[in-house]
Amino acid sequence: MPAVITLDGPAGVGKTTLARRLAAALGVAFLDTGAMYRAVAMSLGENGWELPEAEIAERLSRLCFSLHGSGEETALAMDGFALGDELRSEEVGRWASLVARLPVVRQCLVTAQRQMGSAKSLVAEGRDMGSVVFTQAACKFFLDARPEVRALRRYHQLLSLGQTPQPLEELVEALRIRxxxxxxRPISPLKPAEDAIIVDTSDLDVEEVFAQLQAQAAACLRR
Structure with a gap:
């Protein structure tokens, strides 16, 4: 049976980087669910969350997500097109947070995520992977860090992507709002699953956090 490991946590905590590395170490696929919500937000467009529910449902019914490869080579596609760094702007992140509040959007994407998790072993990162989507996951993590730390990490991430980030104080405020x-949000609010392993990454570097995740995940999979 496919095995699922979940990484949940707030924006800017490093979930994507760590989940991708963990998937590579375990030789399984990496599922970036945040990218799914960002892709839906982009497809609906600015203020798309204000569209009539019936129109949103009709548009979502035409979308098809697929997952190919494993580890660092995992490719998440929507309608056959690979999703990339074009989704990583702060504006699209804000849209995604608003879109994710809509029951019709969450229902569609949770169904798609569970279908992918039933087809292959994977590491899934997001906001409610362990608490809602994959409640029977083999291992669940919840990562957290202080907003100021997450904002600085986000600042450097945007620079590495060739983007011009907002001033640091604006990023901190944006993260607090997010x-x-x-x-x-009334549906699937961000919170640790009852059986999640909580890791505060505020004062740890990537290697220290990854070592913890890898050791814990390996132990879970041996059970």
């Missing part, structure tokens, strides 16, 4: 949206 956190509030994610933690207070």
């Amino acid at each position: 956190d509030e949206q994610d933690r207070t």
